[in-house]
Amino acid sequence: MSTHAKIRLYVEHPLAAGQTVPLSRDQAHYLFGVMRQAVGGAVLLFNEEHGEWRAEIVEAGKRGGMLACVEQTAPLRLPPDLWLLFAPIKKARTDFIVEKAAELGAGRICPVQTEFTNAERIRQDRLQAHAVEAAEQCGGTYVPPVAALQRLERVLSDWPGDRRLIFADEALVGARAALEAAPRSDKWAILIGPEGGFSPAERDRLHDLPFVTPISLGPRILRADTAAVAALTLFQATRGDWE
């Protein structure tokens, strides 16, 4: 973090030397209203194609503004092809899971409805905004898309056979069931159940599916948000981009 520009913004706009980038109303409010930046100030911008760039503020207004890219400060770096499937329940812990998934380099965030999930709907736009904010903070150059809420049953029926699904099975508490046992794959997903766990039927189905690897997350029962962070950590450390 030796750069002078501390503010990082995700933009859906091409980035290149000399390229100008317009600010959205929200970004202008944040930069000029909240962060008190002015013309001449430095900001880091990133998108999912051109990495991270240092840009200079060339226009500042209440409802918009303009930046100009100066130089690339980090190359594009995409996370592993890893989906995080989780069952949203309480708002604060759902927000937390999305934030952590973005920080820990999940490629896609998929809320799923299980038999013991009460959530009938999610605020997809709000969750996506959390993912953007986490990506801006963590220094990555990728924002995982937050998918619409889908029924787990449907997700499993439509599952692409070449994607390995790691299933954090709370019934395996204390058992020795490790990620190392999973076959090699380029495409992965992690499934975390709701606080109440999976139903017996769901668990049976998961154990029967050929693309599923059940894993244990130790001898204690973890909350869903802890389990999400722990499983993402284990994946990144053994199969992902921490190596």
Place this chain on the structure above:
Amino acid sequence: MSTHAKIRLYVEHPLAAGQTVPLSRDQAHYLFGVMRQAVGGAVLLFNEEHGEWRAEIVEAGKRGGMLACVEQTAPLRLPPDLWLLFAPIKKARTDFIVEKAAELGAGRICPVQTEFTNAERIRQDRLQAHAVEAAEQCGGTYVPPVAALQRLERVLSDWPGDRRLIFADEALVGARAALEAAPRSDKWAILIGPEGGFSPAERDRLHDLPFVTPISLGPRILRADTAAVAALTLFQATRGDWE
């Protein structure tokens, strides 16, 4: 989780067949007021000496009550000798770190004041209550004590030389510095810095100390709470009680 008693309470009282256990005022309020339990109801009790016991409610009052132990339902299981040192900043994230440390089997939770930590004091009793609640939920038989806030400088001066300190060094983002490189030890600690990171002087000092092993937590910058969960997970999976 096939037991009928779903409520788990931590008690500082001996547990044995036939042993009666008095309830505190708070516990009575929770059991009878919030959870609507009555005489004859079943509760799981645990302490840090006798494991987990199923108990029956034999007296129920507004300000107290009495339980009687029936049978042991889980043996005593202590976590590894692992301290978590972290720099508390924001309330919600501090609460979260304490909760996660208890769930993930830290043996002791030590808030430390670093150069970039603003916290002059912590609510030790409130943090301890969070640790108790997390232990009750996670099915463990141990509650990590929350120590008083101490200056990092002082903690390092008084450090017991036989305890290995794993230091999650945010300057190592993207580097390959793994826990596997640490020497064997029976006594461990993990140190997580504040959101603003360690000061250059602190980092230099940590790198110079013979009992310190710096590790990297991947290519992205993690928030302090994420880093705590990730480091605890890596420890438990490679050196702790997940194996």
